[in-house]
Amino acid sequence: MTTAARERLRVRLPVIVVSAGAWAVLASAPEMLSPHVHGGVLVPVAARGVGWAAMLAAMMLPLLMAPLRHVRDRSFARRRPRAAALFLLGYASPWMLAGSILVPSGLAAGESVVALWVVVSAVAWQSSPARQHCFNRGHAHPPLAPAGAGADLAVLRFGVAHGAWCVGSCWAVMLMALCWPGAHLAAMAGAFIWLLAERMEGPERPRWRFPFPLRAVRAIAAAPEWLGRRPAPLAAAETFQV
Amino acid sequence: MATKHRRNVWELGNDWADDILWYARGVKAMKAHPLKQRTSWRFYAAMHGFFDQLWELYGYFSASDTRPPNADIARFWDQCQHGSWYFLPWHRGYLLAFEASVRAEVVALNGPPEWALPYWNYFKPNQAALPPAFASPDWPDGTGDNPLFVPQRYGPDNDGTVVIPVDQISLRALSEPDFAGVSSGGSPGFGGVDTGFEHGGRVHGRVESQPHDWVHVLIGGSDPTDSRLPGLMSDPDTAALDPIFWLHHANIDRLWEVWRQHPPTHVDPTQAKWTKGPGASGGRVFSMPMPDGTRWDYTPADVAKLATLGYDYDDLAAPVAPNQLTERLTRLAPDRVAAIAAGVQPMASGKNVELVGANQQAVRIVGSEARTAVPLDKEVRSKVAASLTAAPDTADPDRVFLNLENVRGLADATAFQVYVGVRNAGAGGPRELLAGSVALFGVRKATSPDGPQAGEGLTYVLEITDLVDDLHLQDGFDADALDVRIVPIRPVPEEAEISIGRISVFRQGQ
Numbered sequence: 001m002t003t004a005a006r007e008r009l010r011v012r013l014p015v016i017v018v019s020a021g022a023w024a025v026l027a028s029a030p031e032m033l034s035p036h037v038h039g040g041v042l043v044p045v046a047a048r049g050v051g052w053a054a055m056l057a058a059m060m061l062p063l064l065m066a067p068l069r070h071v072r073d074r075s076f077a078r079r080r081p082r083a084a085a086l087f088l089l090g091y092a093s094p095w096m097l098a099g100s101i102l103v104p105s106g107l108a109a110g111e112s113v114v115a116l117w118v119v120v121s122a123v124a125w126q127s128s129p130a131r132q133h134c135f136n137r138g139h140a141h142p143p144l145a146p147a148g149a150g151a152d153l154a155v156l157r158f159g160v161a162h163g164a165w166c167v168g169s170c171w172a173v174m175l176m177a178l179c180w181p182g183a184h185l186a187a188m189a190g191a192f193i194w195l196l197a198e199r200m201e202g203p204e205r206p207r208w209r210f211p212f213p214l215r216a217v218r219a220i221a222a223a224p225e226w227l228g229r230r231p232a233p234l235a236a237a238e239t240f241q242v
Numbered sequence: 243m244a245t246k247h248r249r250n251v252w253e254l255g256n257d258w259a260d261d262i263l264w265y266a267r268g269v270k271a272m273k274a275h276p277l278k279q280r281t282s283w284r285f286y287a288a289m290h291g292f293f294d295q296l297w298e299l300y301g302y303f304s305a306s307d308t309r310p311p312n313a314d315i316a317r318f319w320d321q322c323q324h325g326s327w328y329f330l331p332w333h334r335g336y337l338l339a340f341e342a343s344v345r346a347e348v349v350a351l352n353g354p355p356e357w358a359l360p361y362w363n364y365f366k367p368n369q370a371a372l373p374p375a376f377a378s379p380d381w382p383d384g385t386g387d388n389p390l391f392v393p394q395r396y397g398p399d400n401d402g403t404v405v406i407p408v409d410q411i412s413l414r415a416l417s418e419p420d421f422a423g424v425s426s427g428g429s430p431g432f433g434g435v436d437t438g439f440e441h442g443g444r445v446h447g448r449v450e451s452q453p454h455d456w457v458h459v460l461i462g463g464s465d466p467t468d469s470r471l472p473g474l475m476s477d478p479d480t481a482a483l484d485p486i487f488w489l490h491h492a493n494i495d496r497l498w499e500v501w502r503q504h505p506p507t508h509v510d511p512t513q514a515k516w517t518k519g520p521g522a523s524g525g526r527v528f529s530m531p532m533p534d535g536t537r538w539d540y541t542p543a544d545v546a547k548l549a550t551l552g553y554d555y556d557d558l559a560a561p562v563a564p565n566q567l568t569e570r571l572t573r574l575a576p577d578r579v580a581a582i583a584a585g586v587q588p589m590a591s592g593k594n595v596e597l598v599g600a601n602q603q604a605v606r607i608v609g610s611e612a613r614t615a616v617p618l619d620k621e622v623r624s625k626v627a628a629s630l631t632a633a634p635d636t637a638d639p640d641r642v643f644l645n646l647e648n649v650r651g652l653a654d655a656t657a658f659q660v661y662v663g664v665r666n667a668g669a670g671g672p673r674e675l676l677a678g679s680v681a682l683f684g685v686r687k688a689t690s691p692d693g694p695q696a697g698e699g700l701t702y703v704l705e706i707t708d709l710v711d712d713l714h715l716q717d718g719f720d721a722d723a724l725d726v727r728i729v730p731i732r733p734v735p736e737e738a739e740i741s742i743g744r745i746s747v748f749r750q751g752q
Contacts, residue, residue, distance in 0.1 A: 002513060003593055004424045004436035073426035074647070074746070076619060077596050133692060140696035141444075143648045143743030146600035147619075200524065202441075203694055219524025 011069050015061050022057035030184050052099040056092060059174075059192045060166065063199050064091065067162050070141040071155055083144075083155045090159020091166070098167045098174075106178020115179055122172035129206035134168030136203035170195060246341075246358035246553040248492055250369070253556075254360065257374040258382040261360050262390075264353045266375065268344035269485050270389040271351065277303070278310040280318070280531035281343045285310065286482060289336065289530070290322040291441075293479035300394055300474070302483055317529050317537075322478060324684055325443020325700070327422050327434040327516055329450050330498045331542035332528055333491055338551065339530035339538060340488060346533035358553060361492035364406040364457060365413060365561065372397075372404035372461070376486050390485045396463030396473045396655075398731060404461055410659070410679055410731070411456055413561055414705070415448035416501050422511050423447060427645050427748030428595035430703050432501055432508070436515070439525035442478070442687050442694035445701050449501070452679060454494050456657065459681035460731075461486060464655035469738045476655040478684050496555045499548050504560035510546050517543035574711060575634035592640065592751035598622045600746035604648075605728070607658065607740040612728040616644075616745050618721060626749050627719040630711065640751035642710040643703050644677050644726070648743025650689045650699035656740050657681040658730040662706050664713060664721045673712070674727070678704035682740070689739075699743065706747070 001009075026032065032051030068084055075083040109118045125131050140161070145154040177191035178184075197216035204211075254261055275282030284302055297303035309315065323332035341359045348357045364370045375382075376390045397404040415432055423431025425445040434447030446455060458481060462473025474484040481487050501508050511517070519541035521527030530538045545551060599618035606612065626640045633639035644662060663674030680702045691697040706724075713719045726745050734740050 002422045002436045002511065003420075003428075003595075004422065004426075005513075005515075006593060007424060007426055007595070069426075073595070074600075074744075075597060076622065078621075136692045137696050139694075140698045141648075142698055143604065145602050146597065146744075146746070147602075147617075150602060203692060203696060206692055215524040217524075218521075222522050222524060 007073070008065070008069065011065055011072060015065060015068065019058055019061045022054045022061070025054050026051070026058055026188070027185060048103055049096070049099070052096070052103055053092070055174075055177075055188065056095050056099075059177075059188065059195060060091075060095070060170075062192075063166070063195060064088075064162075066139070067091075067141065067158070071144070071158070074144045074146075075151070075155070076146060079147075079151065083151070086152055086155045087159040087162075090156040090161075091163035093160055094163040094167050098171055102171060102175050103178060106175050107181065109175075109179045118175060118179055122176050123210070125172040127208055127210045129208060131169060131172070132204055132206040132211065134165045135198075135201075135211075136206070137165040138162060138169055139203050140165075173198075244356060246356055247556060248358045248496070248553055249360050249556045250366070251360035251362050251373045251489055252366065252369040260354070261357065262373070262375045263382070264348045264351075264357050265344065265360070265485070266381070266388065266390050267351055267353065268347040268357075270387075271347035272343065273389055277307045278314075280310070280314065281346070281533050284483070285318070285531070286340055286343065287480075288319045290482035290487075291477075291479035292319050293477070296472075296477065296480050297483075299471070300480065300483075302480075317527075318531060320441055321526070321528070323440055323443075324450065324478060325435065325446050326437040326440035327431065327447065327511065328437070328440065328520065328528075328542065329434045329447055330495070331519075331545050334495050334498070334545045335528055335530060335538070335540045337488065337491055337495055338545070338553075339532060341553075343531075343533045359488055359492050361496055361555065362486070362489040363493050363496070363557070364411065364453075365408070370406040370408050372486065373489070377404065392474055392484050394465075394472075394474045394480075395461060395484060395486070396465065398460045398463065400463045400466045400732060406457060406460055410460070411453045412678070413453070413497075414678075415452060416497065416504070416561070418448050418501075419508070421509065422513075422516070424595055424750075425701070426595045427597065427703070427746065428592075428643055428750035429641060429705070433498070433510070436511075436513075438523065439520035440694075442684055444688070444695055444698075445703060448703075449494065449497055451681075451702060453497075454490075455681040455683040456679055457490055458683045459655050459657045461490070462655055464653060469653045469655065469735050472653070472655045472686075476683065477686065478654075479687070496558070499555065500558050500560060503558055510542075517541060517546075519543075570639065570707075570711065571634055574630055574639065574715065592638065594752060595748055595750045596622060596625075598626065598642070598747040598749050599723070600744050601726075605742045605745065607651075607656070607728055607730065607734050607738075607742065608736055610730060610733045614726050614745055615723045616726055616747055617723045618747060620722075622749065623719060623721075626710065626751075627714055629749075629751050630714045630719065636752075638752060639711075640749045641705065641707045643748045643750065644706045644724075645744075645746045645748060646680060646702040646704075646742050647746060648699045649680070649682060649685060649702060649741070650697070650743070651682060651685045651738055651740035652689065653734075653738035653740065654682050654684065654686050656685070656730065656734055656738060657732075658728050658734075660704055661727040661729065662709055663725045663727070664723075665725060673709075674725075675706070675709040675712075677706045677709070677726075680704070685740075 071083045071087045072080050109115045145151045173191045177187045180187035197213035200215045272283040277284045323329050345357050349355050379391045381388050418432040420431045421433040422436050423429045425435045430445050430447045432448050435445050458475050462476030465471035474480045527539050532538050599616050601614050601616050605614045629640040659679050660677045661674045662677045687693045688695040688700045
């Protein structure tokens with residue numbers, strides 16, 4: 001394992017643990033988000049908020065490896081946990097705001113013909129240059145002030161900006177995940193896999209196109225070779241020596 | 243099949259020796275092919291990078307050109323690996339395929355089938371000038387249209403004269419013990435940082451930064467009337483249009499082999515992620531069109547061993563003393579020279595990378611100098627000092643690196659020297675050390691909001707271990723701050739918009 005891979009692991013492990021915990025919570029209490037009437041009683045707004053936060057932790061945390069590494073790498077060692085917490089706080093704020101619109105919209109769409117329009121507009125947004133621009137900007141890793149209040153403010157600001165671009169990039173997929181009251185968890189899992197696959201792509205020139213995550217498909221296709229034997233070295237290289 | 247020999251371009255016998263003359267004829271033949279032809283000159287250049295606006299401005303692309311099919315563009319173009327541990331293997335395959343294409347043209351013209359690409363070793367005494375065949379617009383018989391000449395080659399002083407200033411290039415990368423490095427502030431490694439397919443990575447490896455980037459920018463320079471118009475060699479999207487590109491990269495390829503051989507402890511990565519290349523994990527595959535119409539897909543493992551590739555270099559001598567660690571330990575503990583084993587082997591770099599200090603604000607580079615101070619954290623600084631004090635026993639002292647983070651700008655031809663010093667340096671008085679040189683090859687792309695770095699620029703890493711050792715020997719590394727002075731090789735105009743987001747110091751050790 002390279003030193004860089006070891007550094008990646010230091011961020012990956014806690015993120016995976018927290019995300020898995022959030023999935024467990026959602027699996028054990030799926031009613032937190034799905035039906036807005038549960039057992040004849042309206043699910044309180046606060047409970048929905050907790051459910052939405054759990055959904056973010058489950059689905060979005062694993063997408064934050066790169067920015068969390070940036071925060072970790074560029075902060076003093078003793079400030080790393082604090083910096084990561086502030087980044088996450090900043091990141092969650094635009095998403096919580098977006099949730100106040102997305103959650104009711106998604107749940108409403110789940111029970112009406114509006115669902116069709118949700119799907120159409122989600123696909124249209126996913127294909128738009130504006131979404132690609134948001135996705136691209138989500139790769140920005142700005143300079144961070146190292147100490148004092150400036151350092152706190154810098155990571156908080158980074159979190160808010162990253163969260164805002166992430167909302168722009170992912171809101172349509174998250175809305176889709178909310179539209180299936182009967183199969184909420186399965187819809188979330190599908191959306192999560194899509195977002196992970198999408199994240200494997202790099203920035204692209206913004207233009208109209210549906211961003212099918214080809215790299216993930218290629219990775220799956222290449223898995224047998226990756227797991228199995230090494231490719232025969234030089235077999236291809238010899239072709240040009242003839 | 244007989245081994246091909248890549249020879250020093252300055253030692254071929256004369257300015258237009260056969261290897262150069264046939265190179266020129268091969269280049270001319272490739273240039274005659276249309277853009278859409280896979281083995282044409284421009285198709286090969288676009289595999290390194292394509293930027294339609296610059297190509298059009300310089301006359302390499304026009305509305306009348308038929309672009310290749312989209313599938314060819316997606317597979318072959320914009321493929322070069324920078325800021326990645328694939329930098330060396332990708333360029334080796336690129337060179338091999340290009341050389342095979344030139345050779346095919348040479349053979350078609352009844353030239354020697356053993357023709358091989360020469361290399362330009364600007365480090366050798368009296369060989370720092372551009373080889374004359376590339377500097378003249380004429381063929382040796384005095385007629386024009388020499389295909390090795392390009393007008394957009396402005397040189398270090400932007401006056402069209404290309405002589406690499408030998409005091410500005412360095413082979414310090416050859417003493418780097420590890421091939422793979424980190425992007426977290428420590429050593430980026432000899433060959434680069436562990437990444438996936440990376441067409442414009444944030445942190446360049448040591449040999450990529452210096453001499454690779456630096457020589458690119460010194461050759462290319464920029465249009466004297468507009469610093470945002472780079473010489474061909476100064477921008478990754480135009481660099482391979484200049485025929486000297488290939489001789490420069492043959493030299494970088496040669497340095498990879500020099501590093502591997504001196505000392506034998508230098509080894510390439512063994513991780514499958516490197517040996518199998520990015521294609522094995524879903525990334526783009528390294529892919530080259532070959533002159534016989536086939537396509538060559540390759541991995542780093544395919545090109546790692548020079549001896550199996552059918553070519554060699556006429557000079558693989560080590561130009562620097564290999565064992566830097568012994569020297570360093572001896573300097574840190576001169577009274578214990580005898581106790582330090584003579585055969586201390588270079589160790590892999592420490593696994594922990596940690597911020598020691600950073601400035602608070604961005605630095606703009608305008609004119610002929612910029613300055614800032616980097617405050618150092620007392621606690622982490624003490625950790626470095628403790629590591630240096632214990633070095634004779636542990637043989638594992640910290641290494642220290644200066645990072646220029648988030649370097650942004652519009653002029654790739656910008657290059658500057660970075661000096662680091664301390665004001666309150668005790669009895670020795672103020673001192674300053676050249677930390678290294680930085681050339682902004684690739685910065686325009688990295689500054690674009692929709693580019694690979696989302697507009698946040700590139701990060702450069704320079705080792706300042708020697709300076710810190712000196713400070714430690716003098717007063718136990720008791721400096722509150724390091725002064726950093728940036729000195730561009732040419733004054734930087736406002737419109738270049740060059741800035742450094744943060745300047746920081748990192749330790750790497752246990």
